[in-house]
Structures are given as structure tokens and as C-alpha cells.
Amino acid sequence: MQSKSKNGQLCKKLHSVLRKTAGKKSIIQTIETKEIARKKGTWFFQEKEVYLADGHSLKNTVYRLHKYVNRWRGVKIQEQTYLKNQTTVHFFWHRKPFARVIIYEKTARIKDPDGLSGSPRIAFVIDDLGYNLKALPQAMLINSPITFAVLPSLAYSARLAEKLHSKGQEIMLHLPMEPENPEMDPGKGAIKTDMSDEEIKLIVKENLQSVPHILGVNNHMGSKATKNERVLNLVLSEIKEKDLFFLDSLTSQSKVKDVALSMSFPVLQRDVFIDNEKENTYICNQIRKLMGIAEKKGKAIGIGHFHSQTLNSILNMIPEIEARGIKMVFVSEFFETEKALVLKKSNSNTKKESGQNASIGN
DSSP: OHHHHHHHHHHHHHHHHHHHHHOTTSEEEEEEEEEEEETTEEEEEEEEEEEOOTTOOHHHHHHHHHHHHTTSTTEEEEEEEEETTEEEEEEEETTEEEEEEEEEOOOOOEEOTTSOEEOOEEEEEEEEETSOSTTHHHHHHOOSOOEEEEOTTOTTHHHHHHHHHHTTOEEEEEEEEOOSSTTSOOOTTOBOTTSOHHHHHHHHHHHHHHSTTEEEEEEEEOTTGGGOHHHHHHHHHHHHHTTOEEEEOOSSSOSHHHHHHHTTOOOEEOOEESOSSOOHHHHHHHHHHHHHHHHHHSEEEEEEESOHHHHHHHHHHHHHHHHTTOEEOOHHHHHHHHHHHHHHHHHHHHHHHHHHHHHHHO
16 A cells, blocks of 8 residues: 555645746646556556746756656656657656656747747637537637638528627638539538539528628538639639638648639638547647647648537647647638738739839830
8 A cells, every 4th residue: 555655645746846846827737647456556647737837948847847856765757858849757656657747838929921920820610510509518618719610501500600609709601512522412502513603603692691790711521612713713702702711621632722812812721630530639639730830830720620529629728729829819810911911912013013114114
């Protein structure tokens, strides 16, 4: 029983030591405590995460941790650094592992690729709303910005859009479009490549009207339709006319960006699908991948689906996102940035042309 008692005491003591080394304003949370049955009693193993507050250095925190732990008889630690702002520390008692702690340093403010100073930003899009209300309780728990993509004309489409809009969340239309696989059904209101121009325009308009409060559109399926330039011209023209944004879900190698460029219409693209596997560890790792892209490029968009598991994972990851200095935003914020850049480029080209014409006149 001494083994069990000593091991349990170490786990309790570890929390107070982390508080001393990380500082009062840092976030410390226990992710999991495992109890392993052994002949001489139960062995405890803990996993913890530490999110350092502003002004706390990862290097200094780990250094102080070494100093504290060196006072414990029989305890050793090893550290592994995979990312610049993240270190994993392993704790051993008489060579037996009893804890693993991941320490995150708050990311410094960076300049994004658009030349706009600020924190890295990520936007989450939750697709496929309208079939049921099962994940609504989890969605209502999230107070950070989330963009919800609602399918048109389903039983719960309008109700979900109204409810989440009243919560302060962003709503977009999840536009069904024809996939390559004819056995896959994109659902009601789908845009298909064999439709006439008039049919496509009418269906897009009806779909836009069927979901209240929308600020943008992204495609549901569409691996075939997003390769058809005629279809894309018609769809994007209707969306541009309504001053909405378009997010390419990138379900395939699409031509959305090329067609939009010819129309001087900035479109956005998905960076990561976060829940191809409906399992917490997988989803959290995909969100970390999304954060890494944002830290490198300044911004990133992740797409998930209206499942309780996905929404719970996002909710649980918010402290880590914030601790890394990353800002959660609505997708529309990225569109406004893109529009400003297009306008700036257009004005710059106009000035150049004016200057050239003046030179010719002289």
C-alpha cells in the first residue's frame, strides 16, 4: 500500500508544483487519471495540460520545474520539444512513469500574410445542420465564434438557424451540389450539371431564401459541380450579387478559385477537415493541426459536422486555442479581409493605368 500511497501523493503534489512554476494566471487542467491495478496496490498515472499566461516563458517554466522536482527523492523528469511553443514533460518515480504534462506557451502576435498585424486566427465551420436537433445542446454551450452551415429546406433548417443566430453565432447556407459518385445523394435543392442556366439560378435563389440570417455559402458535396465552369459562373454570380461570401469546402480539386478570380470575387478555402473520424483524440489533433497552420499562415479554416462529439471537442479545446494566442473568428471576417485586399489591388491598378495614360497624353 505504500506504493499506492506514495504514487497518489506525488500526483497531488505535482499540481501544486505546476502552479508554483507556471504562475497563478496560467491554466492547469487534468485531462485524465488512470488507475492501474498491480499486486502491491493501484498505480496512478495522470495526464495534464498547462497553458502559460502572458509573460511566462516556456523555457523558464521548464527550468524551474527541474529545480523543484530535483528535490523529490526517486523522481526524474524528461522533456521532449516537438514545437517551438510546446513541450511535453514526462515524470518518473523509480523509473516508472506516473505523469505526462504538456506545457503550451502563449504565441506572440504575428503579421499575417495579408500584411495585417494581429494574432493568428482560426474559423470553425460546422456543416450539415437541418436533419435533427441532437447536437443543439452542445452547440449552445459554445460562446466563442462558430459559423454554422445549414442545409436548405430540411425539417429543422430554419429552426436551427434562428436558434443559433439568437445565440450570436454566424449562419451560412450549406449548398448541395452534384458529386462525382452518382450513388451519393446531395439532398434537396441540389445543383446539378445537367440543369439549364435558368434552373440553376432559380434553385440557388430558392435555397438562399430558405435559410434565414445567412452571410455566406459553402458547398455540400459537389465534387462534380465544382469542376464545371458554367455551373460555377451561375452559382457564384448569384452569391456575389447578394453580397454573400463563398467558402470552397474543397471536397475535390475544384475550379472555384479560378472562376471566382475571373469575376474579381474573393472566395475562401477550407484548410482542414477536423472530424473525418468521430473520436475525441483524432478531432483534437486535427484542431491542433489547424492551429499550426494559423500560426504559420496567420489564418486557417476548419470544417466539422453537427455531431455532439465534434462540438464537445471544440469546446474542450478552446482554453488551449486561447493559451496559444490564437483568436477564434467567424468565416465572414476572413472574407472582409479578402474583399479589402481585392479593392486595394484594384485601386492600385487603376492608379497605374491613370499614370500610364497621363504619360501617353504628354
